[in-house]
Amino acid sequence: MASSIAASRTPRARVSAALFRRPWLRAVLLLSAPGAWFVLIYLAALALLFVSALWKVDPLSGKLIHSWTLQNFEELVNEPVYRTIALRTIGIAAAATLTDVLLAVPFAFFAVRVASKRMQGVLFVAVLIPLWSSYLVRVFAWRLILAKNGILNSFLGGLGLGSVNIGYSNTAMWIVFSYIWLPFMILPVWSSLERVPDSLIEASADLGARGWRTFRTVIFPLILPGIAAGSIFTFALTLGDFITPTLVGGAGSTMIGNVVYSNVGIANNVPFAAAFAVVPLIVMGLYLLLARRLGAFEAL
Amino acid sequence: MKLAKVDWALGAVLAVMILGASACGSSSSSKSSASNLPAKVGAGEGQLNLVAWEGYTQPQWVKPFEKQSGCQVHAKYAGSSDEMVTLMRQNGGNQYDMVSASGDASLRLIDGGDVAPMNVALVPEWKNFIPQLQSPSHNTVKGVHYGISLQWGPNTLLYNTKSVTPAPTSWAEIYGTKYKGQVTVPNNPIQIADAALYLSKTEPALGISDPYELTEPQLNAAVNLLKKQRPLIKKYWALASDEIELFKNGDAVIGAAWPYQYSTLIGDHVPVQQIIPSQGATGWADTWMLSAHAKHPNCAYKWTNWVSSPKVQAEQAISYGETPVNRKACPLMETIQKGSCEVYHANAPAAYFDSIKFWRTPVAACGNGQSNCMDYTSWQKKWTEVTG
Numbered sequence: 001m002a003s004s005i006a007a008s009r010t011p012r013a014r015v016s017a018a019l020f021r022r023p024w025l026r027a028v029l030l031l032s033a034p035g036a037w038f039v040l041i042y043l044a045a046l047a048l049l050f051v052s053a054l055w056k057v058d059p060l061s062g063k064l065i066h067s068w069t070l071q072n073f074e075e076l077v078n079e080p081v082y083r084t085i086a087l088r089t090i091g092i093a094a095a096a097t098l099t100d101v102l103l104a105v106p107f108a109f110f111a112v113r114v115a116s117k118r119m120q121g122v123l124f125v126a127v128l129i130p131l132w133s134s135y136l137v138r139v140f141a142w143r144l145i146l147a148k149n150g151i152l153n154s155f156l157g158g159l160g161l162g163s164v165n166i167g168y169s170n171t172a173m174w175i176v177f178s179y180i181w182l183p184f185m186i187l188p189v190w191s192s193l194e195r196v197p198d199s200l201i202e203a204s205a206d207l208g209a210r211g212w213r214t215f216r217t218v219i220f221p222l223i224l225p226g227i228a229a230g231s232i233f234t235f236a237l238t239l240g241d242f243i244t245p246t247l248v249g250g251a252g253s254t255m256i257g258n259v260v261y262s263n264v265g266i267a268n269n270v271p272f273a274a275a276f277a278v279v280p281l282i283v284m285g286l287y288l289l290l291a292r293r294l295g296a297f298e299a300l
Numbered sequence: 301m302k303l304a305k306v307d308w309a310l311g312a313v314l315a316v317m318i319l320g321a322s323a324c325g326s327s328s329s330s331k332s333s334a335s336n337l338p339a340k341v342g343a344g345e346g347q348l349n350l351v352a353w354e355g356y357t358q359p360q361w362v363k364p365f366e367k368q369s370g371c372q373v374h375a376k377y378a379g380s381s382d383e384m385v386t387l388m389r390q391n392g393g394n395q396y397d398m399v400s401a402s403g404d405a406s407l408r409l410i411d412g413g414d415v416a417p418m419n420v421a422l423v424p425e426w427k428n429f430i431p432q433l434q435s436p437s438h439n440t441v442k443g444v445h446y447g448i449s450l451q452w453g454p455n456t457l458l459y460n461t462k463s464v465t466p467a468p469t470s471w472a473e474i475y476g477t478k479y480k481g482q483v484t485v486p487n488n489p490i491q492i493a494d495a496a497l498y499l500s501k502t503e504p505a506l507g508i509s510d511p512y513e514l515t516e517p518q519l520n521a522a523v524n525l526l527k528k529q530r531p532l533i534k535k536y537w538a539l540a541s542d543e544i545e546l547f548k549n550g551d552a553v554i555g556a557a558w559p560y561q562y563s564t565l566i567g568d569h570v571p572v573q574q575i576i577p578s579q580g581a582t583g584w585a586d587t588w589m590l591s592a593h594a595k596h597p598n599c600a601y602k603w604t605n606w607v608s609s610p611k612v613q614a615e616q617a618i619s620y621g622e623t624p625v626n627r628k629a630c631p632l633m634e635t636i637q638k639g640s641c642e643v644y645h646a647n648a649p650a651a652y653f654d655s656i657k658f659w660r661t662p663v664a665a666c667g668n669g670q671s672n673c674m675d676y677t678s679w680q681k682k683w684t685e686v687t688g
Contacts, residue, residue, distance in 0.1 A: 063412075079681075081688040147549035165481065167551050168535045251533035254688045266379075267680060268386040 053274035064270070072275035082259070086279055089255040092170065093238035096177035097231045100185035103178070104230065105223070108190040124190075127183050135180065139247050142176045143167070146248065168250035176248050177238050184237070185230035192226025193219070225295040232291055239280040256280055337419040338597065341605075345596040348603055350375045351387045351399040353586070354540040355560040355620045361612045369606070371599035379538040380488045381405035381659070382680070388414045394593035397600045400450060402584040403438035404490050404659035408676075410439075410446045415589040417444045422601055425608040429625045432653055438660065439587040447589035448604050451613070453622035453644075454581040454656050455494065456574040458557035458565075460547060471498045471577045473554055475525060480532045484546050484555035487536035489676070489683035490659055493582050494556060495522040495529075497657055501579040511582065512660040513667055519674045519682060526686045536687055540564075547572060559621025583656035617644050 019026050054068050076082050111123045130138065145151045146167040153163040166172050196219055204214040242257030249255075256276060263273035291297070348371045350357060357375040366372055376396065378384040381404045388399050393414050401409055409415045420426045426434065426448060433449040440446065459468055464479065474483050475498065485491055493511040499521055500508035508518050534552045537543040543561050546552035548570055562574040588607065590600050606612055613624035614632035623645045624633075630641040641647050666673040 079685075081685045085688050143545075144549075147545075147551055149550040167549070168546075246538065250535045251530055251687065259684075259688070264386075266382045266386055268382075268389060 049274045049277060052271050053278055055271040057269050057271060072272045075272070076275055076279070082276065085254050085259055086256060088170075088253075089239060089257075089280070090283060092173055092177060092255065093235045095174050096181060096238050097185075097234045099174070099178040100182050100234050101227055101231065103182060104185040104189045105227070108186055108193050109219075112190060112193040127186050127190075131183055136243065138180060139176055139244050142172070142179070143248050146172050146175070168248065168253075170249070170253055172248040172250070173244055173253055176244050177234075177241070180244070181234040181237050184233035185227075188226040188229040188233075189223060190226075192223040192229075196222045225297075228291045228294040229297070232288065235287060236280075236284055239283060337417060338422065338601070339419075341422055341601040342598045344369050344371045344599045344602055346370055346599070347372050347374070348398070348596050348599040349396045350603075351378050351384050351396045352376070353378065353400055353402075353560075355564075356400050356586075356616070358616070358619055360619060361607070361615050365603065365606045365612075369599065369602045371596065371602060373603070377539065379540075380486070381490065382488075385409060385412075385414075388591060392593060393591055394595055397591055397594040397596045398603065399589050399591070400586050401439075401447070401589050402586050402659050403436075404584075404661045406438045406447065406587055406589060407441075407661050409589060410441055414592055415446050416592040416594070417446055418448060418590050418601075418604070420445050420448065423448050423604055423608055425605065425610070425626055425628075428610075428628050429608075430627055430653070432650065433585060433625045436585065438585065438658070439589070447587040448608060449625045450586040450588050450607060451616060451620070451622045451624055452583065452585040452653075452656075452658070453559055453620075454576050454583040456557055456559060456562065456581065457577050458543075458547070458555055458562055458572055458574045460550075460553040461571045461573050463550075463553040467573065468554070468575070469578050471579050472502070474532070474556065475529050477532060479554050481534055482551070482553045483529070483532045484534050484537050484543055484552040485529075486543075486556060487538050487687060489679045490582075491556070492519070492522050492526065492679055492683060493657065493659070493662075495525045497582060498579050499525060510667060511657050512662050513673045514662065515666075515672050516674055519678065523682045523686060530686060544568075563619065563621045581656060582659060584659045617646060623648070 019029075052064075053072055054070070056065050056067075056069055056071055057063070058065055107123075111120055115123060147153075148163070148165065148167055150167065156163055166175075200218055200222075201214060204218045209217070240257055242255065242261045245253045245255045245258050246261075256279060260273040260277050263269045263276070350373060352375050354377045357373060362373050362375075376387065378387060378399075381402050384399050384401055384405050385408050388396060388409060389412065399405075399409070399415075401415075406415075429449060433452065435443075435445065436449065439449065457468060457471060457474070459473075461467070463482070464473070471494070473479065474485065475495075485494075492514075496508050496511035496514055496518065499506055499518075500511060503521070506518055506521050508514065514522065535542070535546060537546065537555075540558060540560050543552070543555065543557060544564050546555075547561070547565055548568065557574065559574065562572060565572045588604050590597065590604075594600055607616065608626060610626050610628040610632050613626040613629035614636060616622070617624040617629060618633060618637055618640050621644060624630075627646075630646040633640040633644065633646055645652055662674060662676045662679055664673055664675045665671045
């Protein structure tokens with residue numbers, strides 16, 4: 001035995017022995033690459049964002065002026081138009097989130113509690129399939145559906161129901177956002193519903209509670225963390241989006257993302273864009289605090 | 301506590317990065333000198349990167365150019381002059397070789413040192429250009445040519461002939477409620493000039509003589525008109541293709557447009573017509589400008605010569621629906637499409653040229669020697685107020 005141990009002390013074995021004796025070294029080696037990525041790409045970008053929000057741009061030459069100023073934030077606060085845009089963005093994000101909750105909970109409930117195993121698989125794939133196609137293609141499709149001479153109106157016309165004029169409007173944005181982010185709400189709600197033990201529901205029935213009462217007092221509190229987790233996705237994704245407003249929005253559909261995009265890509269005012277980009281960060285920070293209160297991070 | 305330690309470390313990392321970020325970026329950029337013009341066009345570099353208006357790099361004339369010169373053309377469409385300026389400044393300005401800048405972008409590019417002087421002697425066709433656009437003030441500063449003129453034309457009133465009756469004759473149609481929710485105009489601050497031009501005729505008391513030289517009350521009057529227009533708007537279009545789709549799908553029936561949208565829609569059998577309303581029109585005169593940091597200058601000169609030639613001038617004029625700068629294009633236009641020289645004003649008298657209010661960058665200095673005009677930054681701000 002002893003001789004075989006001695007014989008196995010090759011360099012490789014020595015390295016693994018050294019690693020075995022020093023758990024911290026293993027951790028450092030494992031985490032250094034993702035850690036460096038995190039610090040360099042993620043935190044550095046955030047830091048640059050905050051720093052450049054305090055710079056400004058020379059209006060004539062378009063060059064950055066690297067002196068500290070709060071001018072961008074003052075403009076954000078003092079110009080009513082930016083308040084309107086920020087409130088509109090938050091409003092649409094909240095509306096899309098609420099819609100997704102209302103759609104996802106019954107859907108997931110049916111899939112988990114009612115559907116057969118086979119049906120469950122079909123539904124799961126149905127939820128995921130839209131995510132396989134390009135985001136842009138799906139938004140463009142909605143643009144064609146909602147256009148005045150589009151699919152929706154020719155369908156309604158065929159049924160003799162007249163036509164609706166919702167193409168290029170905030171209504172169109174609300175529909176598209178609700179559609180696009182729905183899978184991100186269904187999946188966490190689904191998994192939190194799966195974790196509700198049958199015994200609790202049976203106990204509730206034994207104690208005389210009807211279906212609605214059971215849902216309200218037993219199931220809903222248990223899946224609330226799942227709903228909160230899903231709402232983080234739907235809310236945050238809407239808050240930062242600029243493609244959907246550009247494609248299906250109308251006059252008065254400007255969102256924070258559009259102002260950021262046009263300040264970077266068209267007006268060349270990166271500092272102002274950075275300052276406005278801080279707003280969704282703050283909103284999301286508050287939202288995450290609220291979500292943590294609701295236990296969202298237990299269901300991620 | 302462990303957590304506190306992590307927080308401290310994160311804070312330190314952030315502090316280091318902030319210091320690093322503020323330390324870098326103090327390097328200054330150098331302006332190119334105006335004196336060293338190339339004496340001849342050398343061998344092509346095999347590539348050419350362009351920032352262009354949609355419709356300016358059609359395969360019809362780009363493909364033969366690539367074949368003849370060996371320069372592969374990569375074009376990026378810009379939706380507005382502001383976007384063109386930004387694209388030419390991004391990443392140190394060496395991403396694109398040339399830009400088809402309109403008069404409201406060209407001076408900004410020259411002032412910013414983003415474009416280089418060009419040698420007109422290397423563009424023989426330049427001598428055949430209409431005199432007004434050989435050395436116009438929007439691309440020639442103190443006798444130095446910063447680019448070669450390309451094409452020009454008016455911004456028109458486009459309408460669906462089935463839905464808009466009787467046929468409009470005035471810009472009033474896009475400011476009145478008759479077509480509420482079916483109007484579209486460009487998402488572009490220079491659109492304020494269109495409102496100002498309209499007011500200069502309908503409200504003479506404001507005293508607007510030039511739509512690009514507006515005092516604060518005049519600007520506010522134009523902005524008020526545009527704010528009243530906003531509820532009528534279906535969508536502020538960003539790219540020409542957006543407006544084309546709006547007209548195709550019936551979402552918009554009237555709006556401010558370029559001739560390109562008209563010719564594309566006609567090609568798709570959409571019943572549209574375009575006019576220059578009674579109040580006149582704003583317009584553009586475009587210039588191919590060479591980036592000060594161009595990586596493919598020889599291909600750029602080859603391209604400039606190509607698009608200045610009578611044949612390509614004629615092709616582009618008919619394809620886009622604009623007016624060529626090369627006077628020799630007229631007979632060639634006739635061979636491509638009978639009557640097109642007349643339709644696209646290639647033989648029009650100087651009075652027609654003078655009737656168009658060409659896009660210019662608004663500056664504080666008014667033409668009358670005073671300096672109480674509102675500059676472009678204020679225009680941009682006001683435009684955000686209108687559309688936001």
